[in-house]
Amino acid sequence: MSISINPDKCTGCETCVTACPFAAIEMRDGKAYITEACTVCGACVDACEFQAIDRTEEAAKPAVDLSAYQGVWVFAEQHKGDIASVSLELLGEGRKLADKRKAKLSAVFIGSGIRDKAAELIAHGADIVYVADDPALKDFNDDSYAAVLTTLAKQHKPEIILAGATAIGRSFFPKVASTLYTGLTADCTMLDIDAATGHLHQTRPAFGGNIMATIVTPNHRPQMATVRHKVMKPAARNGSRTGDIIDVTFKQAGTVRTRVVKTVEELTETVNICEADIIVAGGRGLGSAKNFAMLEELAKVLGGAVAATRGAVDEGWIAYSHQVGQTGKTVCPKLYIAAGISGAIQHVAGMSSADVIVAINKDPDAPIFNVATYGIVGDVNEVIPAMIKKFREIRG
Amino acid sequence: MKILVCIKQVPDMASRFKVNGDGTWYDETDLAFRMNEYDEYAVEQAVQLKEQQGSTPDITVLSIGPDRVGEMIKKAMAMGCDRGVHIQDKDSFRKDPWQIASAIAGFARDKKFDLIFFGMQSQDRGSGQVGAMVAEILGIACATTVVGFAFADGVVTAKRELEGGIRAVVKLKLPALITCQLGLNTPRYPTLPNIMKAKKKELLALPIADFLKEKELVATASAYPPAKKGTGLVLEGDVNDMVGKLVGILKEKTKVVK
Numbered sequence: 001m002s003i004s005i006n007p008d009k010c011t012g013c014e015t016c017v018t019a020c021p022f023a024a025i026e027m028r029d030g031k032a033y034i035t036e037a038c039t040v041c042g043a044c045v046d047a048c049e050f051q052a053i054d055r056t057e058e059a060a061k062p063a064v065d066l067s068a069y070q071g072v073w074v075f076a077e078q079h080k081g082d083i084a085s086v087s088l089e090l091l092g093e094g095r096k097l098a099d100k101r102k103a104k105l106s107a108v109f110i111g112s113g114i115r116d117k118a119a120e121l122i123a124h125g126a127d128i129v130y131v132a133d134d135p136a137l138k139d140f141n142d143d144s145y146a147a148v149l150t151t152l153a154k155q156h157k158p159e160i161i162l163a164g165a166t167a168i169g170r171s172f173f174p175k176v177a178s179t180l181y182t183g184l185t186a187d188c189t190m191l192d193i194d195a196a197t198g199h200l201h202q203t204r205p206a207f208g209g210n211i212m213a214t215i216v217t218p219n220h221r222p223q224m225a226t227v228r229h230k231v232m233k234p235a236a237r238n239g240s241r242t243g244d245i246i247d248v249t250f251k252q253a254g255t256v257r258t259r260v261v262k263t264v265e266e267l268t269e270t271v272n273i274c275e276a277d278i279i280v281a282g283g284r285g286l287g288s289a290k291n292f293a294m295l296e297e298l299a300k301v302l303g304g305a306v307a308a309t310r311g312a313v314d315e316g317w318i319a320y321s322h323q324v325g326q327t328g329k330t331v332c333p334k335l336y337i338a339a340g341i342s343g344a345i346q347h348v349a350g351m352s353s354a355d356v357i358v359a360i361n362k363d364p365d366a367p368i369f370n371v372a373t374y375g376i377v378g379d380v381n382e383v384i385p386a387m388i389k390k391f392r393e394i395r396g
Numbered sequence: 397m398k399i400l401v402c403i404k405q406v407p408d409m410a411s412r413f414k415v416n417g418d419g420t421w422y423d424e425t426d427l428a429f430r431m432n433e434y435d436e437y438a439v440e441q442a443v444q445l446k447e448q449q450g451s452t453p454d455i456t457v458l459s460i461g462p463d464r465v466g467e468m469i470k471k472a473m474a475m476g477c478d479r480g481v482h483i484q485d486k487d488s489f490r491k492d493p494w495q496i497a498s499a500i501a502g503f504a505r506d507k508k509f510d511l512i513f514f515g516m517q518s519q520d521r522g523s524g525q526v527g528a529m530v531a532e533i534l535g536i537a538c539a540t541t542v543v544g545f546a547f548a549d550g551v552v553t554a555k556r557e558l559e560g561g562i563r564a565v566v567k568l569k570l571p572a573l574i575t576c577q578l579g580l581n582t583p584r585y586p587t588l589p590n591i592m593k594a595k596k597k598e599l600l601a602l603p604i605a606d607f608l609k610e611k612e613l614v615a616t617a618s619a620y621p622p623a624k625k626g627t628g629l630v631l632e633g634d635v636n637d638m639v640g641k642l643v644g645i646l647k648e649k650t651k652v653v654k
Contacts, residue, residue, distance in 0.1 A: 002605065036484070036603040079559055140558060142528075142538060166559045171540040174493070174528035183492070183614035186523040201617065207520050210413040211422055213619040220613050257537035257572075261565040263558070272561055277652050302653070320543075320579030321557070326409050326519055327433050327578050334652040346409050356650050357628075358642065364632070374645060375630035376638045386639040391653075394643065 002056055003040055005032045009052035019047030066198065068157055069221035072098040075149065075163040075173075076107040076121055076129075081114055085234065085275055086164030088124050090227060092235035094162055095125040097193045097200070103159065104128060110148050112138035115247070122243035124235040129243065134250040139260045140168050146175040147252055153180055158222045159198050162191075165226035166274070177224050183217035184224040187330075189231045189353070200225065208326045208349025229274045230332040231353070266321065273322060278304030279333045281324060281351070284311035285340020285361060285380055292317040294384045295339060301391045307331065309347045325350035340380040343368025360384070397453040400509040401442045402500055402527075403435035403472055405465045406520040420616045421489050422520075431468045434515025436583035437576035441545055442513050443476035444581065448547070453510075454478050458503065460496060460604065462486040473594035474586030480597065485604040492612040493521075497529035502607030504534060511552070512573040516541050527575040537568035541577040 012030040024037035025044060032044075032053070045053045074090040076083060091107065098105040106128040107121040118129040132148045145168075153161060153176070161176075163169030165187045177184035189212075190203035200223040202215045217223040273279055280299040286292045292312060299306045307324045308317065324331055325347040336354035341347060343359070343366055351357070352371050359372035360383045369375045376383055407413070407427040416423040431439075439457065446453045457477035459465045462485070469480040483499060485491070491499075504512065512531075517524035524540070531538030537552075543563065544555030552568040557577055568574075586594070629645075631638040646653040 036605070077559075079562070084559065139564065142540075167541050167557050168559060170524050171528060174525040175532045175538075177525075177613075178494070178497070178529045178532040181613070183494070183612075184525060185614060186525060205622065206522065206619075207407075207413055207422065208409065208522075209622055211415060211619050212622050213421075214617045215614050216617045217614050257568065258539055259567045261553070261567055263562055263564045264555075266561045266563060272559060274559070321561070323578060335646070335650055349409070356646070358646070359628075364630070369628070369630055371628075372630070373628045374642055375628055376642060377630060377632045378635055378638060382635045383639060386635050387643070390639050390643045394647070 003034050003038055003042070003044065004054050004056060005034060006052045006054065007031050009050050011050055011052070013049070015049065016044035016047050016053060019043050064220055066221055069159040071104045071106055071156070071158045071160075072101070073106045073108060073153070073158040073161045073222070074126075075161065075169065076109045077164050077166060077168055078109070078111050078114055078117070081111060081117070083117055083120060084164065084166070086166060086227075086229050087121070088234040089230070089232040090162050090164060091121065091125040093191060093227065093232040094160075095235060097160060097191065100193050100195045101159070101198060106130060106158065108132075108149055108152060110137050110145055112136075115245075118245045122245070123237050123239050123241050125241070127243045129245045130248050131245060132248040132250045136252070137250060139263055141256060141258060141260050142172045142175055143256045143258060144250070144252055146172045146179070148248065148250060149176050150179045151251075152248065153222060160193075160200055161222045161224045163226050165228045169226045173224060173226055180222065180224075182220040182222055182224060183215075184226075185215040185217075186226050188225045188227045191225065191227070199223075205353075208345065209352050210349075228330070228332060266319075273305045273307050273324065273329055273331050276305035276331070276333050278302045278335045278337075279307050279324075279331055279351075279354070280304055280337045280339065281307035281309070281341060282312050282317070282339045282380075283309040283341035283347070284315065285342070286312065286317070287340070287381070289315070289317045291381055294381075294388070298337070298384055298388050298391070301388055301395065304333075304335070309341055309344075338368055338372070339384055341368050342366050343371065397449060397511070398507065398509045399442050399445065399453050399455045400504055400507070400512045401435075401438050401455060401457045401472065401477060402512065402514050402530075403439065403457060403459050403468065404432045404515070404518045405429045405459065405461055405468045406432045406518055409519065415619050415621060419618050419620070421619055429464055429468070431471060432515050432518050434517060434519070434576055434578070436515075437578070437580045438513035438515050439472045439475050439477060440581045440583040441576055442511075443584070445511070445547055446476065456481055456509075458483065458500065460485050460499060461488045466599065469599060470594050471586060473597045473599070474591040475584055476590070478597065480599040482599060482601045483604050483607065484601055488604075491608075492614045493523050493525035493529060494613045495608060495610050497526045497533060498610040499604055499608040500526070501530050501533035502609070503602075504530070508571075510570045512536075512571070514573065514575040516575045516577045524575070527573060531573040534571070534573075537572040538574070539566050539568060539572075540575045542574045543577050543579050545574065545580060
């Protein structure tokens with residue numbers, strides 16, 4: 001809404017200036033002028049004797065017919081042709097939502113040379129798989145992936161579309177949501193659906209987990225959300241499930257504005273910390289790069305990945321991409337071993353939702369013990385080698 | 397060359413957060429505010445590009461929020477931005493990403509910026525949506541979570557983070573928008589002479605109503621503190637005893653350690 005003055009009708013009588021309860025009207029060049037203090041209360045409209053002031057409602061977009069949208073969709077992410085673990089988690093969660101709404105669960109599968117994997121998505125709970133298999137879709141590209149999903153969503157009108165809160169999902173979902181003119185909630189850790197209305201309650205942590213917020217998309221469809229890794233339970237495999245695999249011909253609708261030159265793999269990160277079940281993390285308390293390297297060994301014994309606090313990254317002991325925390329990655333492994341980490345909120349924000357947290361610190365008052373499931377008060381440089389030895393024994 | 401950097405002011409992470417009275421966001425009383433860390437990388441990258449291009453680019457730094465954001469805009473100008481735009485909105489925390497993106501796009505639409513820099517996400521809400529949405533509204537090239545940046549012959553070459561330790565190298569023709577990830581650069585500290593200079597730089601204050609015509613697409617139904625976990629078991633004593641006990645517990649209680 002806004003207030004506008006018609007300068008042809010305004011006589012400069014200043015009645016409105018007196019009438020405004022917020023002192024939001026000034027006289028400029030003999031005519032009334034609305035300043036930014038205006039609250040659009042409309043008092044001036046009533047006060048003006050010359051009908052020189054209008055209060056206009058902005059042209060409302062037509063209301064969306066929510067009932068025209070049906071079914072739950074998940075974007076099934078793949079990496080180099082392999083279905084990402086988060087996709088199976090989405091199918092598990094999507095199946096629950098679809099069953100509550102008595103609706104179908106569909107997967108959208110985009111890539112190159114992936115068609116024979118589509119049946120796996122059905123075995124994990126999808127009723128329909130839309131496959132866009134095209135050499136042009138081999139590498140992730142925001143423009144082309146968004147084009148595929150947007151076209152399909154316009155055609156089939158799903159009620160809900162979910163993606164993993166991965167770099168890929170977080171990058172192209174905002175584009176899709178803007179184009180479809182609908183709401184998007186990022187990084188959800190809990191989803192629930194109102195069986196009657198179909199409203200999706202999307203709960204996400206904000207402020208590094210200090211506050212949980214539940215978000216709804218009351219007036220628009222599809223309801224879009226990205227969901228964090230490892231939070232939802234993956235769908236169990238059932239090879240006898242049947243469903244439809246529908247091939248989608250890829251046509252780039254808009255222009256591709258961002259061209260992928262190549263993709264490179266950083267060798268030190270063969271295990272993605274966002275997807276790891278076990279993480280061994282270290283902080284400044286390790287004292288040196290040499291000591292930090294012990295964590296690599298422990299991670300290797302456990303089949304886990306190595307992460308670090310900002311302090312350890314700043315010391316140059318490990319690359320930025322391993323940093324966990326407020327700045328850095330948010331991880332949710334089954335086991336998080338925090339070695340020589342004091343437990344500053346900036347770090348804890350990125351790891352507090354791990355299932356089991358083991359803290360090793362020589363200071364019994366370190367805040368890390370407040371979030372730890374199990375704590376060891378001791379010198380990391382003695383405890384870690386002992387752990388490596390013990391785990392080696394039991395794992396042969 | 398015209399550059400736009402969009403930055404946000406966020407509460408200091410070391411603060412204690414309480415949910416506000418109407419249960420939709422945190423209570424701002426007693427909080428200290430600072431520049432969103434990811435946005436510092438955006439400012440630094442813009443300033444480095446200006447230095448590399450022989451100072452010809454003109455950098456506008458923009459923020460949306462209440463009066464307190466002015467101080468942060470001045471800091472960005474002290475780091476090297478040429479002019480500031482403060483889009484005034486005392487209720488910016490109630491706007492959803494779509495509205496913030498629409499307001500920024502509304503400002504930028506007719507200004508012909510060649511490059512727009514954003515932080516990868518904000519430290520408070522952390523949705524990471526606004527940058528990508530602005531690119532979509534303006535119809536310009538975009539790369540998110542960028543960890544490497546180079547500019548030559550009118551083309552941006554960016555290295556961006558994808559999943560599983562994979563990076564993609566992408567080329568973007570101008571106009572383009574990038575969102576900056578941790579590790580892209582090391583933001584500079586403003587020097588005293590530059591802080592003094594920044595005081596003389598132009599800082600425009602404009603009402604949000606001039607740029608925002610969109611209603612929100614999502615609504616916050618509720619906000620609440622997370623459930624507290626019970627206190628854990630802390631072991632003390634001989635190293636080998638503790639480790640033996642711990643490994644036993646982990647074997648028994650977790651499925652990952654077999």
